[in-house]
Amino acid sequence: MTPDAAMAGYLRHVAVERGLADNTVSAYRRDLTGYVAFLAARGIDDITAVQVPDVTAYLRSIGEEGKSPASAGRMLSSVRGLHRFLIDDRIAVTDPTAEVSPPKLAMRLPKALTIDQVAALLAATSGDDPVRQRDRALLELLYATGARISEAVALDVDDLGEQRSVRLNGKGGKQRIVPVGSYAITAIEEYLVRVRPRFSSEGRSTPALFLGPRGARMSRQSAWLAIRAAAERAKLDVQLSPHTLRHSFATHLLAGGADVRVVQELLGHASVATTQLYTLVTIDTLRDVYAASHPRAR
Incomplete structure (x- = not known):
């Protein structure tokens, strides 16, 4: 042939x-x-x-x-x-590509915000505007849980646990239960009381947690635009990605002493090797601090 x-x-x-x-x-x-x-x-x-x-x-x-x-x-x-x-199709009996390995990719370290930058980003969602209140609940949840944007917008109200936790549906249909911090809980509760009923009344009944002003489930694109808008208001001169808060969540946990396997479970990574990329970020940070602080580091 x-x-x-x-x-x-x-x-x-x-x-x-x-x-x-x-x-x-x-x-x-x-x-x-x-x-x-x-x-x-x-x-x-x-x-x-x-x-x-x-x-x-x-x-x-x-x-x-x-x-x-x-x-x-x-x-x-x-x-x-x-x-x-x-x-x-039994046209060939051997595969000449089986022994050929693809070129190695350069290791790309995930970008993370500093704790102060995260605080500024979240503060940029403050105010009485309903959309801002919803966005605050969303961003607080993303940073508190390390959820992917797609996981967050797929949440239903019933996915919120009674004991400060949330059930996330990850890749491959795998579910995980992740604890939620007090700041995120407060923001979500305020959104549920003050904003969601108003948005829900504008559309058909839906179990979705995060809604748009017309009552439909919030889209992934809308969530990403909310993050970018908050970053612009906070005047963050950094390059953002849809995973920025997820990366920041993991990096800050590891920098605070969390075990890498615990972070793996929280992120829903199938392999700990994926999570270990974040340890390289924290090591770089430690190296910078060491070089700036130790009298014989230079």
Whole structure:
């Protein structure tokens, strides 16, 4: 089978049998078109003739073109999907990508706010405006629990526990119970008494905890815009992401002496290795303090 025919069969498979989105199929097509062209340049006209050195050379050529490690890894994943499809369809008997590892990604440390910056962010949601009161409850909850924005907006009122806790539904449908601090509890209670009934009356009945002014469940995008608006009012000159409060929650817990496995449970990480990224952040902080404070550190 020619590489072009193999690519066409695989794209048909992911589009029709697997039902992947058009954008995803287009991304596979872009990646595999480059791969097929690379094989043609090497004189390979039978997809089953591809060997490990060919795939390794392809990966090296991607790097020489200036592609980032993340892009190279994605392109290799597309190629790997193609060859596995050929094995599943009994067109090929070996997978030349099985022994090829993607390039290592540079370790990116999560960005966290300082405690003072978090305080300024939360203070920027103060006031009697109903939307501000809702946003304060939301942001206090995000920082108090380390919840993802998607987890927070998916909360129903019944997910609030009686003993200062909240039930979060994480990735893969995994639930976890996370304690909620007094500041967040106070903000949520004020929102439930003063704001939510007003918002709820504007729309259909819904169990959602956080509502928009028209009574519908608050969207993830609206929650992210609320964080950005508070940051602008607080004049925080920092780069924010939807996970900023989650990162800050984890970093501040570890800096305060929390065990990494406890933080893992609170964040809902499947592996402690993911949580350990935050320990690198706290070590960097300790190193900075040490360098600034110890008389023989410099």
